[in-house]
Amino acid sequence: MPATLQSNRDEPKLAVSCHAVTKTYGRGTAAVQALRGVDLEVRAGELLMLVGPSGCGKTTLISVIAGVLGRDAGDCVVSEHDYREMAELETTCFRGRNIGFVFQAFNLIPTLTAAENVAAPLIINGMKRHAAVHHAGEVLAKVGFDERMMRSFPQDLSGGQQQRVAIARAMVHDPRLIVCDEPTSALDSETGRMVMDLMRRVALGKDRALVVVTHDARIFEFADRIARMEDGRITKVENPPPRTNESSNGP
Amino acid sequence: MNFIALKMLVGDRAKYIGIIIGLTFASLLITQQSAIFVGIMTRTFSFLTDVGLPDMWVVDPQVQYIEDIKPLQDTQVLRVRGVAGVQWAVRMYKGGLKARLANGTFQTCVVIGLDDETLIGGPPEMLQGKLSDLRRSDGVIVDAVGARGKLARVLPNGQRVPLRVGDTLELNDHRAFVVGICRITQTFQANPVIYTTYSRATTFAPQERKLLSFVTAKAKSGEDPQTVCRRIERATGLKAYTRDEFKKLTFIYFLKYTGMPINFLTAVALGFLVGITIAGQTFYNFTLDNLRYFGTLKAMGATNRALLRMILLQALTVGAIGYGLGVGAASTWGILLSGRTQIAFRLPWQLLVISAAAVLFICLSSAALSIRKVMKLEPAVVFRS
Ligand SMILES: Nc1ncnc2c1ncn2[C@@H]1O[C@H](COP(=O)(O)OP(=O)(O)OP(=O)(O)O)[C@@H](O)[C@H]1O
Ligand SMILES: [Mg+2]
Numbered sequence: 225m226p227a228t229l230q231s232n233r234d235e236p237k238l239a240v241s242c243h244a245v246t247k248t249y250g251r252g253t254a255a256v257q258a259l260r261g262v263d264l265e266v267r268a269g270e271l272l273m274l275v276g277p278s279g280c281g282k283t284t285l286i287s288v289i290a291g292v293l294g295r296d297a298g299d300c301v302v303s304e305h306d307y308r309e310m311a312e313l314e315t316t317c318f319r320g321r322n323i324g325f326v327f328q329a330f331n332l333i334p335t336l337t338a339a340e341n342v343a344a345p346l347i348i349n350g351m352k353r354h355a356a357v358h359h360a361g362e363v364l365a366k367v368g369f370d371e372r373m374m375r376s377f378p379q380d381l382s383g384g385q386q387q388r389v390a391i392a393r394a395m396v397h398d399p400r401l402i403v404c405d406e407p408t409s410a411l412d413s414e415t416g417r418m419v420m421d422l423m424r425r426v427a428l429g430k431d432r433a434l435v436v437v438t439h440d441a442r443i444f445e446f447a448d449r450i451a452r453m454e455d456g457r458i459t460k461v462e463n464p465p466p467r468t469n470e471s472s473n474g475p
Numbered sequence: 476m477n478f479i480a481l482k483m484l485v486g487d488r489a490k491y492i493g494i495i496i497g498l499t500f501a502s503l504l505i506t507q508q509s510a511i512f513v514g515i516m517t518r519t520f521s522f523l524t525d526v527g528l529p530d531m532w533v534v535d536p537q538v539q540y541i542e543d544i545k546p547l548q549d550t551q552v553l554r555v556r557g558v559a560g561v562q563w564a565v566r567m568y569k570g571g572l573k574a575r576l577a578n579g580t581f582q583t584c585v586v587i588g589l590d591d592e593t594l595i596g597g598p599p600e601m602l603q604g605k606l607s608d609l610r611r612s613d614g615v616i617v618d619a620v621g622a623r624g625k626l627a628r629v630l631p632n633g634q635r636v637p638l639r640v641g642d643t644l645e646l647n648d649h650r651a652f653v654v655g656i657c658r659i660t661q662t663f664q665a666n667p668v669i670y671t672t673y674s675r676a677t678t679f680a681p682q683e684r685k686l687l688s689f690v691t692a693k694a695k696s697g698e699d700p701q702t703v704c705r706r707i708e709r710a711t712g713l714k715a716y717t718r719d720e721f722k723k724l725t726f727i728y729f730l731k732y733t734g735m736p737i738n739f740l741t742a743v744a745l746g747f748l749v750g751i752t753i754a755g756q757t758f759y760n761f762t763l764d765n766l767r768y769f770g771t772l773k774a775m776g777a778t779n780r781a782l783l784r785m786i787l788l789q790a791l792t793v794g795a796i797g798y799g800l801g802v803g804a805a806s807t808w809g810i811l812l813s814g815r816t817q818i819a820f821r822l823p824w825q826l827l828v829i830s831a832a833a834v835l836f837i838c839l840s841s842a843a844l845s846i847r848k849v850m851k852l853e854p855a856v857v858f859r860s
Contacts, residue, residue, distance in 0.1 A: 283858045292774050292854035320776015331771045335486025348776045405858045
């Protein structure tokens with residue numbers, strides 16, 4: 225159980241540590257203060273959900289955490305790397321090695337097969353095509369893909385299958401952190417639960433944390449902790465409701 | 476990354492083909508039009524190409540190009556012979572004369588009179604008869620295109636009978652006897668070309684004080700023709716050109732004083748513009764369509780440098796294919812047509828390089844817009860729907 229993961233350690237390792245992070249879009253009268261001093265810690269090996277009303281800054285916050293968006297002020301340390309100390313190129317390479325992404329709209333490249341899509345992060349990190357696609361196949365097998373599905377193009381896959389490809393792509397390079405923005409909102413609730421179940425079982429790991437932004441109360445039970453956000457701040461971090469099919473999620 | 480870039484490109488069939496069509500069209504137009512231009516321009520000095528033996532041409536200082544004949548005194552040939560470094564120098568006549576055809580009409584012909592003893596400067600290829608047959612009385616050699624075309628006899632039923640060996644012609648009221656048919660490089664003016672000896676040509680020509688058109692000469696082996704030319708100029712007060720200098724003079728004259736370059740430049744510019752607009756626009760749209768995926772790659776750690784290489788690879792791929800197809804189509808067109816017609820078409824390697832450079836320029840400038848867009852792309856866009 226993730227809750228017991230760090231019980232016998234002196235110092236819990238942190239996957240993410242944000243302190244007083246602020247971010248404003250635009251300037252002058254058009255300025256929107258999206259983050260107004262965010263403090264948040266994500267522990268290694270946990271699945272943290274980020275919930276809150278529309279426009280409260282959830283996407284902005286995970287963008288900062290994932291290193292795709294700069295902050296105005298405050299600290300953000302991810303897997304012991306401080307973004308403040310990294311130049312742009314360094315940040316890009318850091319993302320390539322340590323962060324995985326899952327999007328609401330999947331963002332799979334339509335002209336690549338499932339396996340080639342999953343291979344992309346490895347190729348970006350310099351692996352040769354053949355080895356990368358081979359390794360991608362192994363990870364796709366973990367999310368339940370057979371050989372034929374691996375060779376399919378995204379448009380020939382269902383939404384649930386596409387999101388499974390995206391999950392495989394997010395974890396293929398063994399990142400320390402995976403960020404997911406509304407990964408289930410394009411899916412029906414059955415498929416959404418299946419996807420979350422898969423995330424817990426295969427994507428989460430001892431050294432890998434997941435931050436999942438969601439509106440979807442039906443999947444709250446898959447969280448280890450839930451951080452509530454309101455108007456650019458984290459207002460509360462709480463435990464999730466008890467899980468209904470706990471038995472299938474044993475280690 | 477390369478295969479991702481290529482699959483991205485090829486996967487979008489419609490745009491991929493659209494870009495290639497644009498580039499093919501551009502390179503076809505650029506190559507074909509400039510090949511015709513070069514073809515026509517080389518015809519302006521094809522006479523110089525055909526007269527292979529001499530390497531120096533001595534003319535009046537006022538002469539601006541090969542067709543611009545300003546006669547010299549007959550004795551100039553002797554003065555040229557006297558210049559150090561000259562191995563030999565001979566006379567040559569070139570002029571336009573009217574031939575009277577069997578049906579009574581007249582046709583202007585180019586008459587070339589070759590040095591009586593050596594016959595230097597004759598046609599490059601004899602089809603019938605021998606060059607030495609010119610020594611027979613009233614002998615002339617007619618070029619095959621002229622013999623088949625403008626000099627052909629037209630029968631009452633409209634049929635054209637080519638001029639043949641044994642036929643006679645009337646040149647400026649003098650009888651001429653056809654002793655041979657030759658092939659020459661197509662000239663710029665489409666008039667028939669008639670070869671004969673210098674002395675006969677000057678009897679055909681209207682009597683004037685000066686009749687010598689050129690003194691053609693050869694430098695002694697070991698002597699630089701250019702140096703000898705300068706020496707001839709100093710000794711005679713005439714102008715002496717090496718063959719290449721004379722070609723260049725002629726070429727430049729046509730470039731400067733005729734409207735031809737403008738027409739061809741317009742066609743080439745059109746090809747260029749069409750290429751830029753069709754291919755450039757479509758390529759840019761292709762990038763815009765894929766912006767979301769470029770953003771995703773960027774978020775996943777692809778550096779700007781890697782994305783730049785992807786776009787360049789895409790642009791160069793369509794460029795190479797479009798160039799290949801365009802140049803291939805232009806050459807095929809040229810080969811097919813120059814076999815059957817008198818079309819001027821010359822495709823030296825320099826032209827291939829020039830059209831490659833034009834296509835490359837089109838590709839790179841199309842890519843530049845796309846690259847700019849992708850470089851400025853914030854990876855955070857991936858989270859926006
Ligand atoms: N690129 C941008 N330029 C200007 N304002 C922006 C930009 N992105 C987000 N905002 C604004 O910042 C605020 C926070 O946006 P954000 O997308 O982080 O919210 P969110 O919690 O993810 O909302 P949702 O649940 O609707 O996705 C909103 O008011 C939004 O309008
Ligand atoms: Mg959002």
